[in-house]
Amino acid sequence: MSSSVQQQPLGRPDTQQAGGQISLVDLLDRLLGTGVVLAGDVVISLAGVDLVQVRLHALISTVREEMTQR
Amino acid sequence: MTEQRRLLPQRLETDAESVERDLFKLVLTIIELVRQLMEKQALRRVDEGDLTDEQVEGLGNGLMHLEQAMDELKARYDLTTADLNIDLGPLGTLLSD
Amino acid sequence: MAEQATGHGGRLVGRGRYLYAVSRGLPSDALADVPGLGDGRLEVLEHQGLSAVVSDVDLEEYGEEGLRRNLERLDWLEEVARRHDEVVHAVAEHGPVAPLRLATICLDDVGVRRRVEQWHDALEQVLDRVEGRGEWSVKAFAARAEPQPAASDAAGEGGAAYLRRKKAETLTRAEGEEQALKVAEEVHARLSAVSVASRRLPPQDPRLTGHVGTMTLNGAYLVDTARADEFADAVRAAQADHPEAGIDAAGPWPPYSFAMLEQP
Numbered sequence: 300m301s302s303s304v305q306q307q308p309l310g311r312p313d314t315q316q317a318g319g320q321i322s323l324v325d326l327l328d329r330l331l332g333t334g335v336v337l338a339g340d341v342v343i344s345l346a347g348v349d350l351v352q353v354r355l356h357a358l359i360s361t362v363r364e365e366m367t368q369r
Numbered sequence: 370m371t372e373q374r375r376l377l378p379q380r381l382e383t384d385a386e387s388v389e390r391d392l393f394k395l396v397l398t399i400i401e402l403v404r405q406l407m408e409k410q411a412l413r414r415v416d417e418g419d420l421t422d423e424q425v426e427g428l429g430n431g432l433m434h435l436e437q438a439m440d441e442l443k444a445r446y447d448l449t450t451a452d453l454n455i456d457l458g459p460l461g462t463l464l465s466d
Numbered sequence: 467m468a469e470q471a472t473g474h475g476g477r478l479v480g481r482g483r484y485l486y487a488v489s490r491g492l493p494s495d496a497l498a499d500v501p502g503l504g505d506g507r508l509e510v511l512e513h514q515g516l517s518a519v520v521s522d523v524d525l526e527e528y529g530e531e532g533l534r535r536n537l538e539r540l541d542w543l544e545e546v547a548r549r550h551d552e553v554v555h556a557v558a559e560h561g562p563v564a565p566l567r568l569a570t571i572c573l574d575d576v577g578v579r580r581r582v583e584q585w586h587d588a589l590e591q592v593l594d595r596v597e598g599r600g601e602w603s604v605k606a607f608a609a610r611a612e613p614q615p616a617a618s619d620a621a622g623e624g625g626a627a628y629l630r631r632k633k634a635e636t637l638t639r640a641e642g643e644e645q646a647l648k649v650a651e652e653v654h655a656r657l658s659a660v661s662v663a664s665r666r667l668p669p670q671d672p673r674l675t676g677h678v679g680t681m682t683l684n685g686a687y688l689v690d691t692a693r694a695d696e697f698a699d700a701v702r703a704a705q706a707d708h709p710e711a712g713i714d715a716a717g718p719w720p721p722y723s724f725a726m727l728e729q730p
Contacts, residue, residue, distance in 0.1 A: 321551060321603075321719055323544055323547065324670050324671075324674045326548070326551055327547055329565075330551070330567060330568035331543075331567070332567050332728075
C-alpha cells in the first residue's frame with residue numbers, strides 16, 4: 300500500500316487532469332452534503348435488460364430480527 | 370434536506386455466457402452471509418453459557434461442516450471470500466475478512 | 467433545494483439559476499473563460515458585498531422532479547460535480563470561496579439575492595474563516611488482518627474446539643479494529659494541532675473508493691496556506707509512525723468541508 304502526500308496548487312485544475320484532482324467520491328461527499336451511499340440491493344440484468352431486484356437489505360434485516368427475538 | 374443520497378442498487382450485469390457463474394456468486398454471497406450470522410449467533414449463545422456440552426459440540430460440528438462446504442463451493446467457482454463481500458449500507462459490511 | 471414555482475400544476479418549466487459559490491470582491495470578468503453547466507455562461511451577481519456565481523440551467527433537468535431523477539444517476543452526478551468543482555476552483559483563484567451544495571437552484575436573480583441576504587452573516591463568517599486557507603483530506607485504513615495460528619487451547623478436533631478457534635479469531639479481529647481506531651484518533655489529533663479547524667467525515671464505502679479494507683479516518687483539515695509545509699511534514703511523520711495504516715493525504719482543495727452552509 301503506497302502512502303503519499305499530494306500537493307496540488309489551489310486554483311483551477313490543469314485541464315488535462317480535469318476531474319483528477321479530487322476523487323469523485325470525495326467530491327460527491329462534499330457537494331451532496333450527506334455522503335454517497337450504495338443501496339444494499341442487487342439488480343440482476345441479463346442482456347442489458349433489468350429483470351430482478353434482490354433486496355438483500357430486507358432479507359438480512361429479517362434474519363437479524365428473528366435472531367434478536369430470543 | 371438531509372435525506373441520504375442513494376445511488377442505484379448495484380447492477381449485476383450478466384449475459385448468457387456468464388449468467389450461471391454470476392447468479393451462483395450472488396447465491397453464495399447470501400449463503401455466506403447467513404453462515405457468518407449463524408456463527409456469530411452461535412458464539413453468542415456459547416458465551417451466554419446456557420448450552421449443554423452436547424449442544425456446543427453439535428453446533429460447532431454443524432458450523433464446521435458448513436464452512437467446509439462453503440470452501441468447496443467457492444473453490445468450484447474459483448471465488449474468494451473477498452469476491453463475495455458486500456456492503457449492506459447501514460448494516461455495515463457483514464462479511465468480515 | 468429548488469425554490470418551487472406556484473401554479474404550473476406542479477411542473478416546473480423554463481430556466482433557473484444554478485448557484486455554484488459565493489465569494490467577495492470577485493471581478494465580474496474573472497470567470498469569462500470558464501464554462502458553467504451545459505457550457506452556460508457564468509455570471510457574478512453582486513449583493514450586499516458578496517459575489518454570487520451563477521449560470522442558467524434548464525428546470526426540466528434541475529427542478530425538483532428533474533433532480534429526483536438525476537440525483538440517482540452516477541453519470542449525471544459525476545458530470546455536474548466535476549463542472550461545479552471547476553467553477554469553485556476558478557473562483558478560489560481570486561479570493562475566499564464558500565461553495566454551495568450541488569444543485570442549489572433559484573428561479574431567478576431575485577431569488578438568488580434573497581438567498582444571499584438570508585445567509586449574509588453566515589457567509590461573511592465563513593469567508594473570513596477560510597480566507598488564506600485550504601482544505602486537506604487525510605485518510606487512514608485498518609491494516610489487513612494476518613491469519614493467526616491457532617492458539618494451543620483452541621487446537622484440536624471437534625465442534626467445541628472449532629467454536630473456540632472462531633472465538634479467538636473474533637477477539638483478534640476486534641483487537642485489531644480497536645488498535646486501528648486508536649491510530650486513527652491519534653493521527654487526527656496530531657493533524658488537528660497543525661490546523662485551524664478539522665472534521666472527521668464518515669468513512670467511505672469500499673465499493674466506491676475501490677480500496678480494500680476499512681477506512682478508519684476520513685479527516686478534513688483547514689490549514690493556513692503558510693503552514694501547508696508544516697502540515698505535510700506532520701502527515702509524513704504520521705505515515706512513518708504507522709506504515710500499516712496506509713495514510714493518504716491530498717490537498718490543498720477549496721474549503722468544501724468548512725465553508726458550506728447547512729442549506730434547508
